[in-house]
Amino acid sequence: MLTADNQSLRGFIATTENMFPEEVLRIREPVSRELEMTSVIFELDRIGRSPVVVFENVAGSKMPVVTNVAGNRKLLAHCLGAEPVNLPTAFRERCQNYIPCEVVNKGAWDDVVMEGDQVDLTKLPIPFQFAVDAAPYITAGQICARDPETGVDTTGFHRLMLKGANRLGISLHSRRRMYEFHRRAEARGHSLPAAIVIGTHPLHYMGSMVYAYPPHVRKYEIIGGLFGEPYRLARCGVGDIEVPAAAEIVIEGEILAGVHEPEGPFGEFTGYASYRSTQNVFVAHRVRMRRDAFFHSVVSGMSRDHILMSCVTREGEILNALRRNLPNVRAVHVPHKTCGAFLAIVSMKKIAEGEPKMAMLTALGTELYTKHVIVVDDDVDIFDMEDVMWAVATRVRADKDIFLVPGVKSAIIDPTSDPKTFTVTKMGIDATAPLGEDFAERLTISDEQRARARAILSGAGIAA
Ligand SMILES: Cc1cc2nc3c(=O)[nH]c(=O)nc-3n(C[C@H](O)[C@H](O)[C@H](O)COP(=O)(O)O)c2cc1C
Structure with a gap:
């Protein structure tokens, strides 16, 4: 039985x-x-x-x-x-x-x-x-x-x-x-x-x-x-x-x-x-x-049905690889709309320059499908693609913060992979702000201010 x-x-x-x-x-x-x-x-x-x-x-x-x-x-x-x-x-x-x-x-x-x-x-x-x-x-x-x-x-x-x-x-x-x-x-x-x-x-x-x-x-x-x-x-x-x-x-x-x-x-x-x-x-x-x-x-x-499991397992696998050397890595997101495969976003609390690059090299090397990696600071919500794009738009200096690794084994069914060798050029994007520099300060709205704003809106008949 x-x-x-x-x-x-x-x-x-x-x-x-x-x-x-x-x-x-x-x-x-x-x-x-x-x-x-x-x-x-x-x-x-x-x-x-x-x-x-x-x-x-x-x-x-x-x-x-x-x-x-x-x-x-x-x-x-x-x-x-x-x-x-x-x-x-x-x-x-x-x-x-x-x-x-x-x-x-x-x-x-x-x-x-x-x-x-x-x-x-x-x-x-x-x-x-x-x-x-x-x-x-x-x-x-x-x-x-x-x-x-x-x-x-x-x-x-x-x-x-x-x-x-x-x-x-x-x-x-x-x-x-x-x-x-x-x-x-x-x-x-x-x-x-x-x-x-x-x-x-x-x-x-x-x-x-x-x-x-x-x-x-x-x-x-x-x-x-x-x-x-x-x-x-x-x-x-x-x-x-x-x-x-x-x-x-x-x-x-x-x-x-x-x-x-x-x-x-x-x-x-x-x-x-x-x-x-x-x-x-x-x-x-x-x-x-x-x-x-x-x-x-x-x-x-x-x-x-086809992709969610890949998102979850890649997030876990990349996190496993990163955590071995970088305890300050907070989370990883592999978005559905990047096919659960080709892009990983890493959130870290950077404490030394060069850490994002270390994270990108590790994440890119975990397997063949992970083709692009973006690292952001931990004030960015990596599950909100608009926030991630904001960090890319305002913190990336293309000449310094983007690196390419050509000729890497890739997925046969990645449409960008070379039709003969099935290799791609992998890319890392460091979208973290530089440390110790007088870098622009992010605007914030405190929880208190938000609560007050909600109360005002509620008075005007809008539930926020
Ligand atoms: C629904 C689904 C279909 C898949 N189809 C294929 C496929 O046709 N060929 C392939 O090589 N991998 C495919 N994969 C990925 C493999 O299942 C995955 O890479 C797996 O870890 C390979 O296991 P292996 O190490 O035993 O080869 C698919 C994954 C999913 C979720």
Whole structure:
């Protein structure tokens, strides 16, 4: 008997429905797999709403589709038992607490098994999200595989283009562990055994985005740290791969060695159609699922579902790197509208000249997606982009305060990266005021004055 439901996606939905009923939207009206589900989430976002959405009646399938699971800061914070404002801090503390996993005998996904010719991925309600997409895409497939050299496993989302009953195109453009594991398998002349896991708890999503950790650590141990208890896994049937016991669907197969086929275009988190891809191929040999499985899909494009987790995990990761040497760093913000990827803003209480540059070099070096870094003084609200732009406008002397680092490895799908080398020029902007100089004094309005102003306005019939 499996007791893994607090670690399952359905457990997360049940808890959310119970505690924050306004944050789960069940749509019973029939919807098409083509474009409709994605447009609904973007329309909700336009009116300032970001609930988990369950499409209960998707054309051509009995399986409900759950989406926008990670588009809401309040719900993610609740998963970590934190206040929304403390989400990056809670994440950065927990993700360094590696907890060994527990392996159980049987996964909840072992009810229905389809093998060989029975495998037909076209039967899954895989959404076709943007008009530009080459095909329907599995966007919430956690790919799990082991390093052919060390045996340490990893798990991460990689977009999967539906190509046929048992064939998926896959792009490993982040060029992190999965890319490297596949390269190592290929160098040994064989394909990489892998499992695609669909329908996992948002803390799995969160933990899978961690990129800076020691090579002997399993991502599952980081996810355990986020749960605060051992992550429960079960062995599936490919290689000796272990996958979350409470998942909805598991697709077992391999990423082929030496095979490259066209993959994409796909509507990416950059807000652009992405034609760039590593063009790998995954072949499915077996599919297992719960009897009442539902399908999980991440809304693609520049949706909150696609980006918010990257904002939170990058804020935490950059903060971790900075705090090692700079205790006076206050906070980091990776804004949604910079795709949760390409820009980081650092707040610091500067005590010595040169510290902002140290912070920028460290932050720029944490990983490939962080391309621009702005450092501001701690009087600037880094979550208010207008305040940040004010600091850039009034404290930056371009000849002294901006530096460029050309030729750095970057993201393949960053539209500014060189189409051949996939490198970019990184940029640091020091928007802090110089120390010890008679620099212009910022205007302020005291709390007292504000309270008095509110009282005056209230007398004039305006609630402020
Ligand atoms: C919804 C979503 C989709 C993603 N799709 C891809 C993808 O198609 N290819 C890729 O290389 N990285 C993709 N990423 C980023 C990786 O999941 C992330 O870099 C992860 O840490 C890689 O794990 P790995 O070290 O096991 O390779 C995606 C992230 C999210 C949140």
